[in-house]
Amino acid sequence: MSTGRLWGVGLGPGDPGLITVKAAGLIGNADVIAYHAGAGGKQSIARAIAADLIPAGVIEEELRYPVTTGNYDHPGGYHGLLNDFYAECERRLAAHLEQDRDVVVIAEGDPLFYGSFMYLYDRLSPRFATEVVPGVTAMxxxxxxxxxxxxxxxxxxxxxxxxxxxxxxxxxxxxxxxxxxxxxxxxxxxxxxxxxxxxxxxxxxxxxxxxxxxxxxxxxxxxxxxxxxxxxxxxxPGLDRRADAAGRATRDETQIAATAEKQTGTVHVVGLGPGPDKWLSPEAGEILARVDDVIGYAPYVDRVPQREGLTRHASGNTVEVDRGRHALQLAKSGREVAVVSGGDAGVFGMAAAVFEAAEDPAYADVDINVAPGISAALAASALAGAPLGADLVLMSMSDRLKPWQVIEKRLRAAGEGDFVVAIYNPRSRSRPDQLEQARQVLLEVKAPGTIVIVARDVGRAEESLQVTTLDELDTETVDMKCLVIVGASSTRVTPSGRVWTPRFVSD
Known part of the structure; x- marks a missing residue:
């Protein structure tokens, strides 16, 4: 078994005086010193930093990149070319390690912070003893x-x-x-x-x-x-918000002062649709292009392009009414505010939360505008065909705002009424059993062969659609990325696998 040891040694950002004592000692006692160098004959930055510490007669391995930018000819493209390069680096350094030599790979900055040593570590550490000596980062x-x-x-x-x-x-x-x-x-x-x-x-x-x-x-x-x-x-650098409350509120005060001469602004509740930008309505896009602030659950705020003059306020997933109050307060100071929601803001979204917050008389003079978006149920239905072609019910399985007993009662009524049922928030980690309970409730009032659709990540790269039946639905495969549609007794599947529900109903 080889006793050779691989060292990844950080040299700091450039000043040799910032090389640590441990790093200097390892360089001075190494059997092999390895370092990366740029293409085109450029001097290795790492070697230049450590030049005065490298002992005479030590074996040096210059690992020179084949390219940095520019043209290259390789069947695997740029990444294929670099993969071959690192494979060659691995072979060269492994040959020394197998001969029980200690190999010190010197790297500017820190070896594991955007450093080339990472790729050698990935390849060699499973086979050889490896240690990393941190360095002062460039940042x-x-x-x-x-x-x-x-x-x-x-x-x-x-x-x-x-x-x-x-x-x-x-x-x-x-x-x-x-x-x-x-x-x-x-x-x-x-x-x-x-x-x-x-x-x-x-x-x-x-x-x-x-x-x-x-x-x-x-x-x-x-x-x-x-x-x-x-x-x-x-x-x-971050803003200095130490001192007192006035200092801590510098940004908000600046915003309010800038809009002090305005009349009361408007809160726009905007549905972003299920995912793709192409499903964002022109009205929603126009609003997002001109508002001063955007407020919402962080993943939805992330979907709004940043631009000059836009202030973002992202928050967690269970503070909807607090978001509404924040938006109303900003609008009251004269700012135009967008509260964003996935799908349609009026379907289990932020619109109702904003109106709930607006029941406070303090916000009586703030206008609320709701811009519709494509609902997840509509997007899933379009992907499947036309399962929502007849009377339908939209339900959420979340029991955060209503007890399970209410969900069960409404679900049973929808099944007895032979509605198509679109189920939002079907199954989460905190309530993994409720969808199966819902399936059992529906099986009491609907036929086992009732068509069921499970649509996942509709409109995104991971999009998938499963068509099954109520008795064969595997609820363990469903999560919060899914929307479940349970058909009516008349819902049918075409020979090509499309699902639709007739508009007509016979007695």
Whole structure:
């Protein structure tokens, strides 16, 4: 068995003085020093940082990338080419380890933070003893170089790659208190646009080659995109909300002051549809393009593109009325507010919660506009064919706002009335048995062969549709991503598998 040990050693962001004592000792006593280098004959950054520590006569393994950007010819594309490269790196380093040599892979920054060592670790650690020595990250070096506090108290810091699409990067920037953006270079123009859309461009700081002699620091707004190297970082420090309550409310006060001359705004309750952007109505899109604030359950807020001037307020899944009050309060101060909901906001969505909050006389002068969306039941029905072609009932299996006894009573009545029943929120981790109980209730009043549809993730990439019967329905396969449609006695299936319910009913 080999006694060779693989070490991943972080060197810090560039200043050799930031190399840890442990890292320096390992480099000085290594049998083999390995390091990555860029394509085109560029000097290895990692080796340059550690140059004074590398002993004479040590075996060196330069792991030079075949490409960074540009044209390449490989049947597997860019990722296939890199996979071959790492396979070759694995072979070279494994040969040393099998000869009981200790191999020290030096890496700028920290080895496991956006570092190339990760890919060697994945390949070699199952076969050889492996240890990692942390290094000062590039982001820590950049933050110290500014210098400005990054996070305070409960601030959330998000580290983002600049390679994200602009709308996604802007959304994530808007949803955090502080941010660090890595991987710039050719992506910088898009990154700056995302900063602008998120409303944080003015406090974004650009740091190039942090802690090195060639270090540059400037406002991100002033950077020439054609000069940005890959080894650069954007830091967006969190706002200082320490001090007293007035300081902590700086952003809200600024918003209210900006709208002080306006009349009372409007709360728009917007249905986003089940998922695809193409199912968003023109009215909903127009509202979302002009409101000042968007409020909602976090996954729904995530679906709204970020833009300059939009403030996002994401929250958990069980505070609907609190969201409504928040929206009404913002509208009362003169802001235009969108409360977003999946599907149609009026079908088990946020519309009713907003009207519930609006029963408070304090909000009597706030207008509420409801913009409809495609309901999950309608989307699932269209996927299946036309199972909702006759009289129907929409029901939610959630017992958070009504007791199970009420659900059971209504479900039985719907079955006895021979309605088509569309079941929302069919089965969750907290109530795994209720759908099976509902099936048993329906079997008491409906035929075992009644057609049942289980539609999952309608409109999304994972979309699926199952057509079964009431007696054969496996409720264990159903979760909150599903909508279940239980047909009427007249519901039928075509030879091609489409499901429909006739509009006519005979006695």
């Amino acid at each position: 820590a070096g950049a933050t110290a170089a500014i210098p400005e506090p990054l996070c305070r108290h409960e601030d959330v810091l998000t580290v983002l790659p600049g390679t994200l699409p602009v709308p996604e990067l802007a959304r994530r920037l808007a949803d955090t208190d502080a941010a660090v953006i890595m991987k710039l270079g050719r992506t910088f123009s898009g990154v700056r646009e995302a900063l602008r859309q998120a409303g944080v461009l003015d406090r974004a700081v650009y740091v190039e080659r942090a802690t090195r002699d060639s270090q540059q620091i400037m406002p991100a707004r002033e950077v020439d995109p054609t000069t940005v190297p890959y080894m650069s970082i954007i830091v967006v």
